[in-house]
Amino acid sequence: MRKGERTRTLILNEAMSLASRVGLEGLSIGSLAERLEMSKSGLFAHFGSKEELQLLTLKQTQTLFREQVFSPALTAPRGLPRLRALFSHWLTWLEHDLPGGCVMLAASTEYDDRPGPVRDLLVAGQRELRGAIAKAIRLAIDERHLAAQTDPWQLAFELLGIVLAAHHDRRLLGDTRSIARARDAFERLLEAHRAAAIA
Amino acid sequence: MRKGERTRTLILNEAMSLASRVGLEGLSIGSLAERLEMSKSGLFAHFGSKEELQLLTLKQTQTLFREQVFSPALTAPRGLPRLRALFSHWLTWLEHDLPGGCVMLAASTEYDDRPGPVRDLLVAGQRELRGAIAKAIRLAIDERHLAAQTDPWQLAFELLGIVLAAHHDRRLLGDTRSIARARDAFERLLEAHRAAAIA
Numbered sequence: 001m002r003k004g005e006r007t008r009t010l011i012l013n014e015a016m017s018l019a020s021r022v023g024l025e026g027l028s029i030g031s032l033a034e035r036l037e038m039s040k041s042g043l044f045a046h047f048g049s050k051e052e053l054q055l056l057t058l059k060q061t062q063t064l065f066r067e068q069v070f071s072p073a074l075t076a077p078r079g080l081p082r083l084r085a086l087f088s089h090w091l092t093w094l095e096h097d098l099p100g101g102c103v104m105l106a107a108s109t110e111y112d113d114r115p116g117p118v119r120d121l122l123v124a125g126q127r128e129l130r131g132a133i134a135k136a137i138r139l140a141i142d143e144r145h146l147a148a149q150t151d152p153w154q155l156a157f158e159l160l161g162i163v164l165a166a167h168h169d170r171r172l173l174g175d176t177r178s179i180a181r182a183r184d185a186f187e188r189l190l191e192a193h194r195a196a197a198i199a
Numbered sequence: 200m201r202k203g204e205r206t207r208t209l210i211l212n213e214a215m216s217l218a219s220r221v222g223l224e225g226l227s228i229g230s231l232a233e234r235l236e237m238s239k240s241g242l243f244a245h246f247g248s249k250e251e252l253q254l255l256t257l258k259q260t261q262t263l264f265r266e267q268v269f270s271p272a273l274t275a276p277r278g279l280p281r282l283r284a285l286f287s288h289w290l291t292w293l294e295h296d297l298p299g300g301c302v303m304l305a306a307s308t309e310y311d312d313r314p315g316p317v318r319d320l321l322v323a324g325q326r327e328l329r330g331a332i333a334k335a336i337r338l339a340i341d342e343r344h345l346a347a348q349t350d351p352w353q354l355a356f357e358l359l360g361i362v363l364a365a366h367h368d369r370r371l372l373g374d375t376r377s378i379a380r381a382r383d384a385f386e387r388l389l390e391a392h393r394a395a396a397i398a
Contacts, residue, residue, distance in 0.1 A: 106308040112370035113220045165360030171311035
């Protein structure tokens with residue numbers, strides 16, 4: 001990595017951390033410059049506008065999510081083991097990654113009424129994630145780990161719900177049991193779809 | 200209602216509508232004055248500060264939620280009918296109430312890292328809501344509509360997840376099936392806890 005790229009990555013990591021606390025919309029070149037003890041003009045050399053900074057910060061977060069959640073799950077055997085790995089890494093992401101919670105989940109309510117390139121990138125990422133989960137579920141059906149009548153999109157929707165509830169309770173209510181609750185909910189949900197397979 | 204109160208209520212309704220789009224944090228006396236075609240100083244006479252405006256707007260939303268979700272559910276017979284009514288009114292709230300989605304759900308990610316009176320009021324409201332759902336579940340257990348081993352707090356957590364997923368998909372992804380998915384998820388969840396009661 002060249003020095004310019006390295007600096008940019010360092011800046012984006014700090015931007016992710018800041019965005020996790022104040023939201024992507026709250027991210028500004030001024031506040032980021034202050035945290036990095038850099039000049040605003042120095043930052044402008046890397047990011048021409050606030051919107052470009054927001055877009056690159058979101059992209060960096062999506063890349064990190066792929067590296068920490070998707071990629072390791074792909075090494076697990078297809079079917080339930082992979083679906084479990086995906087869900088488990090996702091919870092670990094919520095628990096350990098950024099100081100102020102998941103940038104993408106926060107952005108989901110921030111940008112639902114703000115059309116533009118940031119929203120478009122966010123939506124594309126959320127659709128990609130949902131597709132990947134639905135695919136993992138479909139493979140679990142093909143492997144006969146889950147019942148044939150399981151609807152992959154419905155189950156993917158319910159898995160997102162569990163993650164959102166864990167994020168909500170952990171971040172807003174400071175409930176340390178939320179991750180355990182999410183794991184319980186997930187296992188019971190799988191059980192319901194497996195039991196049906198046997199019946 | 201006196202004229203002063205009436206004006207205040209009108210202002211707060213407009214503030215709720217604005218907050219549903221830009222978030223409580225994005226709410227400002229300036230932008231609200233513009234929408235209402237009032238002077239900023241006229242608005243300041245009603246709300247001494249941005250924080251007071253945010254607090255009163257949130258309080259008004261919580262009151263509306265109680266009136267539209269809680270209160271009508273209490274007229275349904277205790278047990279499953281009441282729990283179903285609560286969930287159903289909650290989804291109707293998401294679907295029809297405010298142009299930009301639920302103020303409280305959006306505020307949940309907005310304020311998870313912003314300590315202060317707005318966050319405190321929001322947390323108090325979310326805890327009250329969770330308690331009411333857990334109570335409705337407990338009554339359904341007492342009525343033997345749900346299995347004795349059902350954990351009211353776990354099930355209440357899972358119900359919140361379904362609502363959050365519906366809000367996410369409807370608002371961010373523009374998915375019109377999300378409310379139907381939420382109803383399906385809810386019914387299957389109840390079924391799992393009822394089946395256990397019979398077994």
